[in-house]
Amino acid sequence: MTGPNGPAEAVTEQLRLALPEEFSLDLPARGPVRFVVERDRRRRTRVGIVIDPAGFVRMDAPTNAELEEIREIAREHARWISRRLSQLGELGTYYVSPGFETGELHHYLGAYYSLVLVRHHGEPVIELTDKSLVVTMADHDADAVKRAINDWYVSKADELLAQRLEHFVPLLPFLGDEVPTWRHLYMRSQWGSCSSTRKISLNTHLMKTPVELIDYVVLHELCHLKHLNHGRRFYSLMDRHMPDWQVKREALNRWMGVLSD
Numbered sequence: 001m002t003g004p005n006g007p008a009e010a011v012t013e014q015l016r017l018a019l020p021e022e023f024s025l026d027l028p029a030r031g032p033v034r035f036v037v038e039r040d041r042r043r044r045t046r047v048g049i050v051i052d053p054a055g056f057v058r059m060d061a062p063t064n065a066e067l068e069e070i071r072e073i074a075r076e077h078a079r080w081i082s083r084r085l086s087q088l089g090e091l092g093t094y095y096v097s098p099g100f101e102t103g104e105l106h107h108y109l110g111a112y113y114s115l116v117l118v119r120h121h122g123e124p125v126i127e128l129t130d131k132s133l134v135v136t137m138a139d140h141d142a143d144a145v146k147r148a149i150n151d152w153y154v155s156k157a158d159e160l161l162a163q164r165l166e167h168f169v170p171l172l173p174f175l176g177d178e179v180p181t182w183r184h185l186y187m188r189s190q191w192g193s194c195s196s197t198r199k200i201s202l203n204t205h206l207m208k209t210p211v212e213l214i215d216y217v218v219l220h221e222l223c224h225l226k227h228l229n230h231g232r233r234f235y236s237l238m239d240r241h242m243p244d245w246q247v248k249r250e251a252l253n254r255w256m257g258v259l260s261d
């Protein structure tokens, strides 16, 4: 980099971008809450406050804002943040359905990506970069963008859910050697199901949640192929293959919001 910012300053900025910046604040009626600072080169002045579904607060800040300055902004908004966290907590979820304009946060495998809409003719193309979900398409109407993103999750689910099922087959001898009949679809009230005809259905919305939570649902449905109920033997089978499944079930509850996307 040349110009008014000398090379020394460029190095400092690079270092700052490479280190994760975090702090914790005691919020009224809440206790310690984790704040994660995200540096955004395109931001000039304003600091954005975003409640992440995982229960922490993200501070979107321009690259040159001092950490102390960001912390002060968080302190000034402590009451609002605390109220927002409780509201989301009461709904049993920290997840809020995103909109479909540039800057909205969309989730993929538990991480969030900022939506970037690029206008171009032809079939929609969707790419995941480090921080962004880049959607290139002609029509930026919210419904059209939503359809394109939903289709993208479907194609990702085709691959990943198949791969997770394959992962468990050799670990569960009662399955024989074959991946059971399965499908995935967008469902509004359940993460997965197993029918009496031994067909497994998984929710495509799972693609927004972390892989270990997807594994919990996949294993749960696979165990139903041995015990088609939630009896003692079903749970001891779960215990054997995923000792911490109850922790995962609880974590998945925080993602309930994705079911109404």
Ligand SMILES: [Zn+2]
Pocket: 220, 224, 229, 230
């Ligand atoms: Zn079940």
